Amino acid sequence: xxxxxxxxxxxxxxxxxxxxxxxxxxxxxxxxxxxxxxxxxxxxxxxxxxxxxxxxxxxxxxxxxxxxxxxxxxxxxxxxxxxxxxxxxxxxxxxxxxxxxxxxxxxxxxxxxxxxxxxxxxxxxxxxxxxxxxxxxxxxxxxxxxxxxxxxxxxxxxxxxxxxxxxxxxxxxxxxxxxxxxxxxxxxxxxxxxxxxxxxxx
Amino acid sequence: xxxxxxxxxxxxxxxxxxxxxxxxxxxxxxxxxxxxxxxxxxxxxxxxxxxxxxxxxxxxxxxxxxxxxxxxxxxxxxxxxxxxxxxxxxxxxxxxxxxxxxxxxxxxxxxxxxxxxxxxxxxxxxxxxxxxxxxxxxxxxxxxxxxxxxxxxxxxxxxxxxxxxxxxxxxxxxxxxxxxxxxxxxxxxxxxxxxxxxxxxxxxxxxxxxxxxxxxxxxxxxxxxxxxxxxxxxxxxxxxxxxxxxxxxxxxxxx
Numbered sequence: 001x002x003x004x005x006x007x008x009x010x011x012x013x014x015x016x017x018x019x020x021x022x023x024x025x026x027x028x029x030x031x032x033x034x035x036x037x038x039x040x041x042x043x044x045x046x047x048x049x050x051x052x053x054x055x056x057x058x059x060x061x062x063x064x065x066x067x068x069x070x071x072x073x074x075x076x077x078x079x080x081x082x083x084x085x086x087x088x089x090x091x092x093x094x095x096x097x098x099x100x101x102x103x104x105x106x107x108x109x110x111x112x113x114x115x116x117x118x119x120x121x122x123x124x125x126x127x128x129x130x131x132x133x134x135x136x137x138x139x140x141x142x143x144x145x146x147x148x149x150x151x152x153x154x155x156x157x158x159x160x161x162x163x164x165x166x167x168x169x170x171x172x173x174x175x176x177x178x179x180x181x182x183x184x185x186x187x188x189x190x191x192x193x194x195x196x197x198x199x200x201x202x
Numbered sequence: 203x204x205x206x207x208x209x210x211x212x213x214x215x216x217x218x219x220x221x222x223x224x225x226x227x228x229x230x231x232x233x234x235x236x237x238x239x240x241x242x243x244x245x246x247x248x249x250x251x252x253x254x255x256x257x258x259x260x261x262x263x264x265x266x267x268x269x270x271x272x273x274x275x276x277x278x279x280x281x282x283x284x285x286x287x288x289x290x291x292x293x294x295x296x297x298x299x300x301x302x303x304x305x306x307x308x309x310x311x312x313x314x315x316x317x318x319x320x321x322x323x324x325x326x327x328x329x330x331x332x333x334x335x336x337x338x339x340x341x342x343x344x345x346x347x348x349x350x351x352x353x354x355x356x357x358x359x360x361x362x363x364x365x366x367x368x369x370x371x372x373x374x375x376x377x378x379x380x381x382x383x384x385x386x387x388x389x390x391x392x393x394x395x396x397x398x399x400x401x402x403x404x405x406x407x408x409x410x411x412x413x414x415x416x417x418x419x420x421x422x423x424x425x426x427x428x429x430x431x432x433x434x435x436x437x438x439x440x441x442x443x444x445x446x447x448x449x450x451x452x453x454x455x456x457x
Contacts, residue, residue: 003404003449006442009413080416081372086281087420095369095418162417165432168440172433 012072013166015065016159023062024156028149028190031197038129041200045127070106077102098158101151108148129201136201149194157187208233211253211297212242214261216311227261228253228297239279239286239300240265243312262311270426273361277312278303283366285426286312303366319360322382326405330395342393355388355434357427364421364431376410380421383412384434390441400457403438403445412438 033044051057077099084096115135119125136142161183164170170179210231217224230253231245240263247260265275268287275286278301280294291298306314332338344352358381365371365379386402389395406412412435421431448455 003407003411003446005409006407006411006413006446010446076416079372079374080369081374083367083369083420087367087418087423089420089423091417091419092369092423095416165417165436166439168436168438168443171436171440173430176432176436 008072009076010166012069012076013159013163015069016156017163019061020065020069021156021160024152025190028153028194028197032193034129034132034197034200041129045129049127066109070102070109073102074106094158094161098155098162101155104151105148105155108144108151111144112148132201136198142198142202145198146195149198150191153187153190153194157183157190160186210237210242210291212246213297213299214311215299215301216261217308218259219310220307227258233291237291239277239289239291239294239298240268240275242291242298243286243300262309262313264313271359273359276303276314276361276363276366277301278366283363283424285361285363288426303362305366305371306362314362316360316362319362319365319379319381322378323360323385325378325408326382326386326411327398327402328382328385328389330389330392331398332394344393348391352388352391355384355391355429358384358388358429359427361426363424363426367420367424369418369420370414370416375414377414378406378410380415380431380435382406383415383438384429384431387434387438397457399441400445400448403442404449406438407442407445412442 030044030048031041034041048054080095080099082096082099084093116125116127116131120127125131136145161170161176161179164179165176170176210233212229212231214227214229215224216227229246229251231242234241243261243263250258250260252258263275263277263286265287266272267274270285270288273285276283277286278299279286279289280299283303286300300312302308302312303314306316306318308314332341360381362381364381368377368379370377371379383406386406390399390402415435417432417435419432422429422433425431447453
């Protein structure tokens, strides 16, 4: 029995929440230190950047999972034939939005990693408050980051909903409706945290 | 009454064969009370003259029961897939646009070939095997309340509307669609059918199976029989999660 597709798809769903979703939450929480001033943000950022075995943490908790999720996700996104026009039900709209935000996030995250992590790695920059303040000084970049943060929080919250379905945790219509409310709350809370942090840099 | 005679305008996507070019043809019919799409198509067949007054070929379509239990007359009516027998002209915006369900191979005009759905039912073993070389005796009893619940799932008429509405059933994917998946849940719920439940679960864990569902939930919104397709899918997701671990680690509970 060839169930490779089944396992790849389940892995895609799992990685989206663990570790990528958890990393996103942690990332937004650390960013939020920016609202407490330059010192607080730099201390938090410094702590994260100097975790023991940080390169292995990055590779196995961030880079590999996110690359798998991104590339397999692109395959999923481009094998669907979206039909929100005639079938404009809420879940179908969210289905379409999940695919659009996913494709956008591949671009956004690639740019974000290049602009921050990669520049630090080649020694061209230092990851601190000033770096982000410089980037977000440009109103176009600020807008790009706002859209990026909202796309990420939406994609995570809605992905969490379908994770619960995909693994058979929410089964009945009522369970799925309640998890819609819950994931809406997740989206709102994470968006507020993320946007507050962005505003703190300008 | 002095009113101008009321008419109904149909705009139909036509083609002469699977490979040939498609074209739209308009027809204007005189209105009759309680008309449905099929009675209008019958009217066109009786007098195949299009809106320009030219004689044309009669429009082909599929039909059988005329009471929404056979699933044969499904087509896209004003953008949404549904049965034409229960599509009342009074409830439709005009011109009424009829198109074939292009998720399936189109045979001619509005006739589609739904063979792939029946092939999927074979693939997932959507039956209860009871044949033996000797009398197997009575099967286990099914609780009445469970039977009533299972009856809802058994209303599926393989009409193809859920496949047409599903964004993940298309020529780029081999997803079997919600209908066959829900039948796995029905057959696995049957006390005798459940004796082969692992075979069906393994079948839907294969290519084009359960994993191809993207949870757009168009199926449950579109199903003319109100079958809880997404609940079936989520329930199967739970069962295949367990089956996945059983397959991997081995289990004393094969069934």
